[in-house]
Amino acid sequence: MSALRRRNAVNAFWTAACGAAVLLALLPLASLLWLVISRGVGGLSLDFFTHLPAPVGEAGGGVGNAIAGTLYMVGLASLVALPAGVGAGVYLAERGDGRFGSAVRFTTEVLAGVPSIVVGIVAYGLLVVPMKRFSALAGAVALAILMVPPLARSTEEFVRLVPGTLREASLALGVPAWKTGLRVVLRTALPGILTAALLAVARAAGETAPLLFTALNNQYWNARPDQPTASLTVQIFNYAVSPYSDWHDKAWSAALVLLLLVGLLNLAARLLARGRGGRTA
Amino acid sequence: MDAPANKISVQGLKAWFGKNEVIHGASLDIPDRSVLAIIGPSGCGKSTFLRCLNRMHELTPGAGSSGKMLLDDRDLYAASVDPVELRRRVGMVFQRPNPFPTMSIARNVSAGLRLNRVPGDHAEVVERCLRQAALWDEVKDRLDAPATGLSGGQQQRLCIARALAVEPEVLLMDEPASALDPIATAKVEDLIHELKQRYTIVIVTHNMQQAARVSDRTAFFYLGELVESGPTEKIFTNPSEQRTEDYVTGKFG
Amino acid sequence: MSPSHTDKTYERELKDLRERLLAMGGRVEAQLASAVKAVVERDPELASRVKKSDSDVNRLEVEIDDACRRLLALRQPAASDLRFIATALKIVVDLERMGDLAVNVAERAIDLCQAPSLGPVHDLESLAGMAQMQLKHALDAFVEGDVEKAREVMETDGFLDALYLKIFNDMLTRMMEDSRAIRRATSLMFAAKHLERFGDHCTNVAEMVVYMVRGTDVRHPRSRQLKST
Numbered sequence: 001m002s003a004l005r006r007r008n009a010v011n012a013f014w015t016a017a018c019g020a021a022v023l024l025a026l027l028p029l030a031s032l033l034w035l036v037i038s039r040g041v042g043g044l045s046l047d048f049f050t051h052l053p054a055p056v057g058e059a060g061g062g063v064g065n066a067i068a069g070t071l072y073m074v075g076l077a078s079l080v081a082l083p084a085g086v087g088a089g090v091y092l093a094e095r096g097d098g099r100f101g102s103a104v105r106f107t108t109e110v111l112a113g114v115p116s117i118v119v120g121i122v123a124y125g126l127l128v129v130p131m132k133r134f135s136a137l138a139g140a141v142a143l144a145i146l147m148v149p150p151l152a153r154s155t156e157e158f159v160r161l162v163p164g165t166l167r168e169a170s171l172a173l174g175v176p177a178w179k180t181g182l183r184v185v186l187r188t189a190l191p192g193i194l195t196a197a198l199l200a201v202a203r204a205a206g207e208t209a210p211l212l213f214t215a216l217n218n219q220y221w222n223a224r225p226d227q228p229t230a231s232l233t234v235q236i237f238n239y240a241v242s243p244y245s246d247w248h249d250k251a252w253s254a255a256l257v258l259l260l261l262v263g264l265l266n267l268a269a270r271l272l273a274r275g276r277g278g279r280t281a
Numbered sequence: 282m283d284a285p286a287n288k289i290s291v292q293g294l295k296a297w298f299g300k301n302e303v304i305h306g307a308s309l310d311i312p313d314r315s316v317l318a319i320i321g322p323s324g325c326g327k328s329t330f331l332r333c334l335n336r337m338h339e340l341t342p343g344a345g346s347s348g349k350m351l352l353d354d355r356d357l358y359a360a361s362v363d364p365v366e367l368r369r370r371v372g373m374v375f376q377r378p379n380p381f382p383t384m385s386i387a388r389n390v391s392a393g394l395r396l397n398r399v400p401g402d403h404a405e406v407v408e409r410c411l412r413q414a415a416l417w418d419e420v421k422d423r424l425d426a427p428a429t430g431l432s433g434g435q436q437q438r439l440c441i442a443r444a445l446a447v448e449p450e451v452l453l454m455d456e457p458a459s460a461l462d463p464i465a466t467a468k469v470e471d472l473i474h475e476l477k478q479r480y481t482i483v484i485v486t487h488n489m490q491q492a493a494r495v496s497d498r499t500a501f502f503y504l505g506e507l508v509e510s511g512p513t514e515k516i517f518t519n520p521s522e523q524r525t526e527d528y529v530t531g532k533f534g
Numbered sequence: 535m536s537p538s539h540t541d542k543t544y545e546r547e548l549k550d551l552r553e554r555l556l557a558m559g560g561r562v563e564a565q566l567a568s569a570v571k572a573v574v575e576r577d578p579e580l581a582s583r584v585k586k587s588d589s590d591v592n593r594l595e596v597e598i599d600d601a602c603r604r605l606l607a608l609r610q611p612a613a614s615d616l617r618f619i620a621t622a623l624k625i626v627v628d629l630e631r632m633g634d635l636a637v638n639v640a641e642r643a644i645d646l647c648q649a650p651s652l653g654p655v656h657d658l659e660s661l662a663g664m665a666q667m668q669l670k671h672a673l674d675a676f677v678e679g680d681v682e683k684a685r686e687v688m689e690t691d692g693f694l695d696a697l698y699l700k701i702f703n704d705m706l707t708r709m710m711e712d713s714r715a716i717r718r719a720t721s722l723m724f725a726a727k728h729l730e731r732f733g734d735h736c737t738n739v740a741e742m743v744v745y746m747v748r749g750t751d752v753r754h755p756r757s758r759q760l761k762s763t
Contacts, residue, residue: 165375165377166381169375169379169380169381169440170392170396171337172335172368172375173372173392173396173397173443173447174367174370174393174397175396175397176365177340179396180396183396187383188382188383190383
């Protein structure tokens with residue numbers, strides 16, 4: 001009996017210890033959320049989403065152009081990065097067992113480990129210097145470079161997760177290999193790949209460093225790829241480092257908007273993974 | 282009347298993975314509308330033999346084969362034969378049930394037709410094949426439900442229905458009941474008896490009693506060699522080869 | 535023979551079955567020897583011991599039947615194992631019948647002891663010796679899987695039949711000569727008949743041994759020809 005009581009005591013102790021560790025880990029997250037929401041929610045209004053930034057001291061104004069700029073550049077980056085990343089992932093999964101495949105895989109891993117500021121410098125050197133101007137294109141390229149490696153790796157994982165027996169089942173029905181790859185293997189991996197794509201987009205939307213000296217910033221609306229473009233992250237940065245307290249408030253509000261945007265993308269990814277991806281496992 | 286024609290005739294088949302030869306020259310005839318069981322210990326080449334029959338073997342990188350394999354007296358490996366086309370004539374059912382997880386029950390059955398762009402409404406084919414696979418009564422009310430919701434035995438019969446939908450002439454089965462419980466196994470075996478009225482069936486099995494129950498002829502492979510093939514009754518009561526004798530009586534190892 | 539079964543318990547069960555069959559054969563052999571001795575030496579005591587020992591043989595028959603059924607149900611034997619068990623199921627019946635025949639001979643011995651002797655019974659002794667030999671060879675053939683020996687048993691059966699016919703005729707003559715000898719001569723005639731039947735059962739065992747070893751049925755060749763034509 002005493003042995004049982006001892007085991008129960010040990011069990012209770014460790015359960016409590018694990019619970020405490022979880023609380024400790026959640027503490028920064030909770031305080032971050034609390035800080036951003038409590039400081040930022042006051043500045044939110046419809047105008048904040050749709051208007052241009054106002055000069056110092058003027059009331060009102062928003063980050064409409066920054067939201068649009070973020071979506072614009074992330075969209076531009078996705079246009080290149082999603083096909084490239086998914087394509088590379090599928091290649092690695094299907095034909096990546098040779099030397100070239102492992103070289104590609106190694107490169108992706110190295111690329112994934114490169115700090116985002118370095119990627120920004122590369123885009124600066126590649127595009128900003130020759131074009132002699134900061135531009136949305138340079139920002140998008142920097143974001144795209146960041147998006148491809150994780151997307152390629154997770155796509156590879158998801159495609160590899162598709163059981164080989166499914167491919168065989170399809171081939172044995174007399175379905176050509178290319179159609180099997182597309183309609184059976186990719187189709188089965190699709191929810192996973194979509195999840196990975198959304199996560200990559202969310203990550204790109206939250207990047208600041210690569211945009212600092214590529215897209216720079218812009219106080220006005222811009223739809224031209226060869227012009228400097230505002231983004232939420234850089235806007236937050238500028239507001240935050242400014243000496244003005246009303247800009248500080250705006251930084252908090254913009255941060256909340258960014259948080260909502262990224263949170264929404266993550267949530268969508270999660271729903272996608274749970275709703276349809278569950279069956280691939 | 283002529284003797285029953287051979288659906289498949291294999292002459293001096295060799296098969297290998299890279300430098301590793303796994304079948305060292307096997308010759309064997311399979312009469313039309315009969316069941317051939319292939320038995321033998323793991324790694325004896327029996328699955329490879331099966332996969333040579335629908336040219337799935339060559340899909341593995343480095344894998345290849347030589348020798349003659351005739352289907353209705355036509356060489357399976359002739360340059361004019363499209364392996365994709367061939368696989369519609371020689372269907373296959375695998376060890377583990379592998380329905381397409383993204384498709385409903387009905388769409389699983391019609392998958393071969395749809396993916397091969399056979400036009401038309403496949404509802405009739407779906408019903409016929411599910412009936413042939415003795416699954417219709419169990420699933421007719423939930424044809425649009427996901428196939429992964431079925432039990433293992435039902436999934437395997439669904440896979441058989443899916444293979445039948447492309448109207449093959451030969452059905453290859455690679456240990457089709459090894460992942461099933463005895464009742465599901467009995468259903469699949471009963472099905473094999475039904476199907477042999479129409480199809481030529483080759484079944485690989487580790488279960489010798491199963492081979493004895495379902496097949497007309499049995500072939501015994503050992504270490505890549507076709508040791509003996511003959512009427513199932515003879516293999517299990519009075520085999521000619523000592524190694525067959527030792528294997529069916531459980532004297533190996 | 536070939537290597538032993540991977541499953542050692544199965545191997546032991548088969549060995550156990552073989553040993554029981556041999557033990558039963560040994561019992562029957564002893565029964566016959568005692569029964570004939572009781573006839574020759576006019577020993578009713580010995581004869582009644584033979585009668586009593588029959589229950590042992592019957593018990594063995596039931597046990598062997600049981601063991602065979604268990605092996606069939608639980609082990610799904612194949613090939614030579616299957617043929618061995620099928621053979622065991624068949625020859626156990628023959629052995630049991632042979633035991634009964636030995637008892638019948640013993641009963642004749644008791645009957646014969648009621649009256650004075652008809653004189654020496656050399657022919658009956660040799661017939662009994664041949665029957666014993668037949669059983670011994672059949673059992674040897676069974677143990678060793680020796681088809682040649684089994685065939686010898688099958689061929690030798692003719693000699694037993696011939697000797698029985700001779701005894702039959704001798705006894706018939708005795709009865710015609712002397713009507714008081716009819717009862718005793720009939721008893722001896724019956725004893726000879728039992729021994730001849732004993733030999734037939736040995737032939738059955740030998741035929742099953744050939745089946746067990748070769749997998750071919752050598753019984754009733756003529757009826758098979760009729761069927762195949």
